[in-house]
Amino acid sequence: MHASFSYRVCALFLAAMLPGAAPAPMARAAAMAVTLTRAPFGTLPDGQVVERFTLANTHGVRLQVMTYGAIITAIDAPDRRGHVADVVLGFPTLEDYVVNNPRGSLYFGATVGRVANRIANGTFSLDGHVYHIPRTEGTNALHGGRRGFDRHVWHVEATATTTDGASVTLMRVSPDGEEGFPGTLVAHVTFGLNSRNELSLHYRATTDRPTVVNLTNHSYFNLNGEGSGSVENEILQIHADTFTPVDAASLPLGTTAPVAGTALDFRTPRRIGACLRDGGQQMRDQHGYDFNWIVNAAPASAPVLVAHLSDPASGRNMDVLTTQPGLQVYTANALDGRYTGPSGHAYRQTDAVALEAEHYPDSPNHPDFPTITLRPGAIYDQTTLYRLGVEPGGTPAP
Structure with a gap:
């Protein structure tokens, strides 16, 4: 299997820190473009201690990730005036997440x-062999079953700092039969931040039996700031000509369809809200956007630019690059005001957009889709980059 660009990037991070190496002296910290700190974030009812890592660069970009669920709890970024705000939805405490x-x-x-x-x-x-996964969304198994990877404490495998970036690698062993899936899966996620305001998520996994695996991150983005209201005026571009149509249960029909002439046509930048109330069957069934766009014909060897998001109000923007074949875009359709974030504001529908780089939904049941089967001796290896920026003049809403 050829080495991917993402693997080389993470190798550079990890090479800077040999096993057992002592922490970098304070004198070196000033030379680092990205600092990395770790601190306790709380304790679960069963006594497990959860840690949170903070990666921060000199441009005001900060990434926070905790060991519970390998969850990104905050992404801070400056706007065109230098004001820093958290641009992802979340909760202020560990207890809130649980x-x-x-x-x-x-x-x-x-x-x-x-x-x-x-x-x-x-x-x-x-x-x-037929395998059964707990149904957690009507008749569907969603995101790994009743207790998926987001409900476990991950092990801290490594941390690394270089003159250009920092990273933390989290690992967990999913035992054979967990949530009905075959094979013992060893999964690793490396979260990185560099001086170019790029957040990298590098996923690797191996198995001892044939299994299926499809990992992603489920961050909800609002570039105007967490708790600031709807993202309908944010501008989205998706580099995809086709998508996978779904039925009323959000399951793919097994076909692909052109985005041209539909509410899913984001080939040229436009407001997220421009067609959010489109009366077509697809939009009615999903109550908004919750679709998979085909952004790569097959998994790529290096991250490819697949989407661009910008906020006219703040000037913040973000490129999404990935090796994954699909991009699930979700406009937080299920949020109804019951949950409150760190800002103290209640979250409602369209208060964020998730840009989930992954394989297609229900892939194991569609042989024509890119496979998510992983066999012993092979390595699941995928990378997604979120590149943050700012547009001094803003982007006018069409």
Whole structure:
């Protein structure tokens, strides 16, 4: 298997820190473009201690990730006036993440697995064996079952700092049969931040039996700032000509369709809200956007630019680059004001947009889709980059 660009990037991060190496002396900290700190973030009812890591560069960009659920809890970024705000939805405390998400229904900032998105009837076949995953969304298995990867404490495998960036690698072992999935899966996620305001998420996994795996991050973005209201005026561009149509249960029909002439046509930049109230069947069934755009014909060897998001009010913008074949775009359709973020404001529908780079939904049941089967000896290896920027003059809303 050829080495990907993402693997080389993370290798540079990890090479800077040998196992057992002592922490960098304070004299070196000033030379680092990105600092990395760790601190306790709380304790779970079973006594497990959860840590949170903070990666911060000299441009005011800061990434926070905790070991519970390998969850991104905050992404701070400056606007055109230099004002820094958190641009992802989340909660202020660990208890909020545990109590407000009893069945894994929100996934704020979470690493989702073993299989992200939906599996029809919670059932799939692999090598002649039928496997059953707990149904958590009607008849669907959603985001890994009742207790997916977002509901476990991950092990801190490594941290690294270089003159250009910093990273933390989290790991968990998903045992054979967990949530019905076959094989012991060893999963790693490396969260990185560099001096170019790029947040990198590098996923790797291996298995001892044939299994299926589809990992992603479920951060909800609002570039005007968490708790600032609807993202309908934010400008989105998606570099995709086709998408996978779904039925009323959000399951793919097994076909692809052109975005041209539909509410899903973001080939040229336009407001998220421009067609949000489109009366077509697809939009009615999903209550907004919750679709998979085909952004790469097959998994790419290096991250490809697949989407651009910008906010006219603040001037913040973000590129999304990935090796994954699909991009699930979700306009927080299920938020109804019951949950309150760190800002103290209640979250409602369209208060954010999730840009989930992943394989297609229900892939195990559609042989024509890019496969998510992982076999012993192979390595699941995917990377997604979120590149933050600012537009001094803003972007006029069309």
